[in-house]
Amino acid sequence: MHNKDQICHEDYQKTADWLLSHTQHRPKVAIICGSGLGMLADALECQDSFKYSDIPGFPQSTVKGHAGRLVFGELKGKSCVCMQGRFHMYEGHSLSKVTFPVRVFKLLGVDTLVVTNAAGSLADSYNCGDIMIIRDHINFPGLAGLNPLNGPNDDMFGPRFPPMSGVYDKSLRKMALDICKSMGVSQYVQEGVYCMVGGPNFESIAEARLLHRLGVDAVGKSLKV
Numbered sequence: 001m002h003n004k005d006q007i008c009h010e011d012y013q014k015t016a017d018w019l020l021s022h023t024q025h026r027p028k029v030a031i032i033c034g035s036g037l038g039m040l041a042d043a044l045e046c047q048d049s050f051k052y053s054d055i056p057g058f059p060q061s062t063v064k065g066h067a068g069r070l071v072f073g074e075l076k077g078k079s080c081v082c083m084q085g086r087f088h089m090y091e092g093h094s095l096s097k098v099t100f101p102v103r104v105f106k107l108l109g110v111d112t113l114v115v116t117n118a119a120g121s122l123a124d125s126y127n128c129g130d131i132m133i134i135r136d137h138i139n140f141p142g143l144a145g146l147n148p149l150n151g152p153n154d155d156m157f158g159p160r161f162p163p164m165s166g167v168y169d170k171s172l173r174k175m176a177l178d179i180c181k182s183m184g185v186s187q188y189v190q191e192g193v194y195c196m197v198g199g200p201n202f203e204s205i206a207e208a209r210l211l212h213r214l215g216v217d218a219v220g221k222s223l224k225v
């Protein structure tokens with residue numbers, strides 16, 4: 001059965017094929033630039049960029065400050081693709097729309113995904129402006145059954161029951177920390193547990209206290225995996 005929100009394999013493939021026919025780049029790395037990191041995409045060299053509204057099948061960004069552009073290019077000589085703006089559940093997108101680009105990236109040949117977003121810190125030891133590398137997450141909507149993987153499983157993208165232990169690759173996290181050390185900015189870098197909530201409202205004081213007691217270090221409205 002197909003409901004109106006269900007996206008089938010051909011839909012992802014159509015978008016991937018369109019992109020592959022409009023750029024020579026063949027990135028292995030995708031970066032989702034959250035609020036404040038959009039300028040990273042501007043720094044790519046040899047750019048091919050596409051407005052989301054010009055890409056067949058792509059959702060549209062409605063958040064202020066999100067350019068709504070997919071940028072292919074080279075960062076330090078490595079081919080990558082950057083989303084300048086992501087999709088959030090609170091914009092009214094179905095979760096399969098929110099995660100649509102990630103599956104398209106997989107079909108482009110991407111095997112490493114870097115996700116970033118603005119979040120609120122709950123950990124006592126964090127300072128405003130710190131960067132947190134995600135070690136693990138609590139997907140609150142997911143725990144309540146709101147999950148982009150609901151519905152028929154597409155085995156091409158992964159198993160029906162994917163494990164969530166180890167989704168934040170240890171070697172990539174170490175690499176990020178090592179680079180921060182070598183840049184002399186490690187005092188601003190933390191590693192912790194991210195919690196995704198639905199929003200769009202910020203958390204009440206009681207909710208923030210609850211999340212803190214559950215071991216959440218940072219909370220935001222951006223879906224990770």
Ligand SMILES: O=P(O)(O)O[C@@H]1C[C@H](O)[C@@H](CO)O1
Pocket residue numbers: 033034035036063086116117118119220221222
């Ligand atoms: O995914 P981004 O970084 O754009 O998420 C922002 C930060 C909050 O979670 C929400 C509202 O500020 O969008």
Ligand code: HPA
Pocket residue numbers: 118119120121199202203219220221
């Ligand atoms: O969801 C959030 N909660 C608190 N602070 C935030 N800053 C960005 N997103 C959030």
